[in-house]
Amino acid sequence: MRFRNLTIGQHIPGDSPIHRLDPRTKILGTALLIVLLFSVDGFIGYALVALAVAAVIHLSELPWRFVIRGLRPLMVILLLTVGLNVFLTEGEVLFRLWFLTVTREGLVRGLMMGTRLILLILGTSLLTLTTSPIQLTDGIETLLNPFRRIGVPAHELAMMMTIALRFIPTLLEETEKIMKAQMARGADFQSGGLMQRAKSLIPLLVPLFVSAFRRADELAIAMEARGYRGGQGRTKFRELRFGRIDAVAMVLSVAFTVLVGVLF
């Protein structure tokens, strides 16, 4: 149902150059994008970053419409941010709208904040869209490995993330099923006041928790039955490989970040 419109966190398998990149490259690339978005100031800078993001979307061979739709669930936050910036920034007054004043500075800031947010969302959803959850957590685990010495439980964190990511779709599916079953018995999740609605969630939440705990139990038993005992000495079936395509991508992104970051 409506949950399925969320593109953030979804993965669309494919064989584009972006899909083939090592997850570490993509994670670092996304980190660079975030750094860049917060250091760039001015429209030319944003335009260049937008161009770069567009190029990556094109290379990823994902349908544009689908990628853009990932913005929809965050529309409220986006509009709120832009609105607050446009109306609440002091400066040279352009025009008045009822009790709201629009200033030149506000308009500029609102537009920039909006662009920044949009690019941030698009960039991060590109990461998850083109990287399978397993690759993603593998990447994070290897990137965190050097910090193990200072007590960061890299493997455990990665395993927790893998499991959490793996179970998000399952839980959404389960939620949908239970909702349907209760709606078939006349449950109403939409109308009524706040208390009424909170109460109407009980027939949904109780079975959902019961099933989540059942699944957790089953998973723990299945993992132990197959000899899982933490990260020590565990080998990998699919080793991550930092190839030539990654080197090229890395050099390009670092160069782009430095150049755009310094110039604009």
Place this chain on the structure above:
Amino acid sequence: MSIRLENVSYRYLEDTPMETTALAEVNLEIGEGEFVGIIGPTGSGKSTLIQHFNGLLLPTSGKVWVDGVDLAHKDTQLRIIRQKVGMVFQYPEHQLFGETVLEDVGFGPQNGGLPAEEVEQRVRRALAYVGLDFEELKDQSPFELSGGQKRRVAIAGVLAMEPSVLILDEPTAGLDPKGREEILDEICALHKERGITVILVSHSMEDVARLVDRLIVMDKGRVVLDGTPVEVFREADTLRELGLGLPQVTELMHELKAKGLAVNTDILTVEAAEEEIARVMGGQR
């Protein structure tokens, strides 16, 4: 209470790369008091189809009428439709939530706005239908019951709304043979005594052959066969192509015929097979 579908198509995840057409141009009419079986291979759209019968899913294109009411019309009160068209999902015990059996089974009628005494009456009747004792169970937690009892309580939760159409999606999946038989017999009794329409999705040829008056075969979102069980099982080749096969006794009769015994192959039960073989063999048992 009749259900009519006209050119109904349904697509999941429309406009995404994962779009799947689960129903394609389905035309169907199910009349009052029928006992209909729906079979088809995994992923053929059975569950999607039945969710159109009470408006849990609305068609991507096409129309559904229940009792002459267009479900997609903006004035249609789906909650009222759902009180009349009861639906038991696969593994219905996964939807249990009440602190007591009484609370859980009473959830449906309560949502229908009935007074407490009437709700209790309905719970009592519904539990009796699935062979459970009201006095013994009403204050127990549904989570402490055995698997088979949980299933019965969950089915009672739908029966308590006293719907005039009852839809069941593989109600016996995961039960032992005795439990399966009992639950199916109870459903059959309900159909006979109260005259309600029953629509049963099943993977078991034996069960549908034994119970239903009309059998609908689905494949790839389409209705490929629709008729009495005897008519449908005459299309043995189509069914085998779909990986569905025939009930074992019917299969046996087909093989006997292939071996040269002039038996009638329109046989659905062991008793009928016994009689037919005896007849052909000249009355000796």
